[in-house]
Amino acid sequence: MGDGCAMRPVKACTDEYCKKKANVAVVLARNNRLPSWDMSEVASFFKSAFSVDNVIFGFDGGELKVLLIQRGAAPYRGKWALPGDLVYPNEDLDAAAERVLEQLTGLRGVYLEQVKTFGAVNRHPLGRVITVAYYSLVKISDYTVTPASFAHSARWHAVSKVGELAFDHNEILDTCLRRLKLKVRMAPIGFELLPPKFTLTELQHLYESILGEKLDKRNFRKKILSMNLLHDLNEVQEGVAHRPARLYRFDRQTYQQFVAEGFSFYL
Amino acid sequence: MGDGCAMRPVKACTDEYCKKKANVAVVLARNNRLPSWDMSEVASFFKSAFSVDNVIFGFDGGELKVLLIQRGAAPYRGKWALPGDLVYPNEDLDAAAERVLEQLTGLRGVYLEQVKTFGAVNRHPLGRVITVAYYSLVKISDYTVTPASFAHSARWHAVSKVGELAFDHNEILDTCLRRLKLKVRMAPIGFELLPPKFTLTELQHLYESILGEKLDKRNFRKKILSMNLLHDLNEVQEGVAHRPARLYRFDRQTYQQFVAEGFSFYL
DNA sequence: TCAAAAGTGTTCTTATTACACCCATGG
């Protein structure tokens, strides 16, 4: 899992051998001749696969979390890894990322963004696998069980406490987190991580944990409310041992309308 | 060229057939069993390839340009396309993008950034090819001839006047241009498109043509000079039929130093 | 009555915008 492990180990491939092979393919490409090659010959050029890996972010207990799986097979048996899979031959790339997410969480239609493709030759010990990294944002409250899935086990980890992962997954996680930090200020995607009803303090803590910095309470509230994107529900928290906070929801419709009028979110 | 054309057409692949194949691979991945499969069986799962496509931007005559090649082979024979190639089996992804650039322009060590991977099943008429899109920024003055390369012909096109391209290359170009628009305000990469010595007006026109909007001359100069990233060469233009402008160069060292001190470029 | 988090405005500083005229040069 996590990464395509399906190919047998690629034989050490000298530069000359591979370049020659590749050049044959290039010539083919140029001329579009399609000679009937012996499949085992061609196969070495195509002995490669692509996978998707999905950094699934959640927010709970004031902390940003990431959903990791524990590998049940070599390589990296027992290590924590990002959920991922090979892309099916008849499957669009984005669909593969959605499938990985759904198999693991049962969730569909969540926020999903492609980030970067990792294609170092030796990133996978068993062969050439390039992987396309996505991140998605889920409401942890919506996530119930791990349905019968490919994962040996799956668990939320605080992003700040993730240890050493399989493959180049630490690098992938870092890259996705950096992207999220950028994106969360440029688009109102933070709400994807919160339940439909939330307090301003929850929202602020969400931003603080993603951006990794403290924000001024009054300035934060002033700014976010001045955008008129939050609908005050005239409800308050219940069962808290202090003054209960007002509940808001993100007004998606108004946002779409503002965008159409040229507004752009910036925090 | 541009996209990998090396594979023979993939037989129409029913959902059931492919899913089954894919699931076999997934099981393999899980268990890491490596049965000795008949290569022609495995091949259908691996009948896919990855390529890189490179949006090479240049700036000349006050306009943003993109270097396109004309396809000499089907599919899309005669159409303009982005330069690209299949990735060699022993080649890192970034290296493939650098190679494509160097084969076409002879240039090395230029600014290159990965943008997005395009992986729709039917984006390539001859088979499953996912392509990783990069853009690079070159100084057109450094670009001399098209060295013996895969391209039938290559030419700079004004970005605003690019017509219909092969494959999904219009979408790739648009995506890279959008990314460039973002990035050029967040990092001092605009200079990559200018010769080492340039005038402030040239720099302003560069930004205007990338961002697609007019900027105020005085405000632009005030802002850019206040960053202290430009070194005034105490030289002026020669051979112009008007008051000659002062020449500047971008001070890369100072920039690195400022970054280390926490400065971040923003325009 | 205490603890804990909610809620609320003002001042200061900094960045952004808008705007018009004289200058140096080559033809």
Next chain:
DNA sequence: CCATGGGTGTAATAAGAACACTTTTGA
């Protein structure tokens, strides 16, 4: 002497940063 683009400053406005106390609730 004219056409062309080069070069310059100030005032008004808007955005961002800093900052401390009162309120409401449950225990």
